[in-house]
Amino acid sequence: MHRLGESMNLKPAILHKIGHHHAENDPMNNAIKKILATAAFLALGTANAASGYVWNAGSGTGSLTFSNSALSALSSSGSNIITAKTIPSLTNATGLTVGATNAAVYTKLNGNVSLTFNDATGVGDTLTTLQAANSLVNIRRSIVDENDVVTAQYNIYMANFNVNLSNSTIFADLYSSTGSGALTSYGKLAIFTADVPGVVGGTQGTILVDGVANGVATGHASGSLAGALRMNTNTANLILTALNLETTGDIADLVRNANWGTTTASGVFTAPAPSVPEPSTYALMGMGLVGIAALRRRRN
Secondary structure, eight states, X not given: OOXXXXXXXXXXXXXXXXXXXXXXXXXXXXXXXXXXXXXXXXXXXXXXXXOOOOOOOEXXXXXXXXXXXXXXXXXXXTXXXXXXXXXOOOTTOOSOOTXXXXXXXXXXXXXXXXXXXXXXXXXXXXXXXXXXXXXXXXXXXXEEOTXXXXXXXXXXXXXXXXXXXXXXXXXXXXXXXXXXXXOEEXXXXXXXXXXXXXXXXXXXXXXXXXXXXXXXXXXXXXXXXSSOEEEOHHHHHHHHHHTTOOSSSHHHHHHHHSOOEEEEEEEEEEEEOOSSOOHHHHHHHHHHHHHHHHXXXXXX
16 A cells, blocks of 8 residues: 555656646736737738838839720821831930930830830839830821822820839820921820729739848839720820821820720849848837736736
8 A cells, every 4th residue: 555655756747747737728828929929920921011121223124015996096097106226316305315225116016115114113112113214106197199208297206104003104205296397395294094003913013022142132023004004185185286187086086085005014123131130020029028028027
């Protein structure tokens, strides 16, 4: 028969299990675990929501693809699209470098104007604007006689395209001429605006981190304007008048109401890579530590 003292001599393994069981059911320990888990979750969410990098202005490429409706409107008016290989000398044109390679290239086969962007900027991790310096698109309307001799010529020039993803609008410097003499300048105007706001496809305009090397982070962003491009009404009236076309009637309605097409854009970026965690991470972990300290004080 075991003595009473021997019956109470519990084995260390059993004591460990009992202690572990009590620790698991300790309200304070459970609260501490919840605080730490919440802080870690919030820190992870913050890291995923924003990269924390300050992106430098980048560069990129894009396209403006004219729809069949747009090409039909131009054809009906006797107009066609031209992109010179190099920037010509245009009197009164500003912001263009004569002789520079044209950053806009039109391909008649698919109605596409490809653009090379020299400057791409964003707010935080969101790509907002892309600028194509020395991009020039010429819409030319020629009047010919019965002998196919050109008797008059009217030109519209769209220069230095700016694709603004934040307001779904394509801007350009607008000029007109009659084929001789100085250009008439209308300034930087909204040419097209998508009829549905937002950016779709690609990264939806969000700059994603590709990697970090030698203290430099690299990233990319891409997307397309969500809606069909519509020509701004005031811009359409200026273009119709400059091309010596009626501002009423079938052709005018085509120009104003046509789905002019779609646009896509992409950019690449770099940023200095921080070597320490972001302040937001420290703040969230600090919140967890403060909560733990408060619980300990309450328990004591």
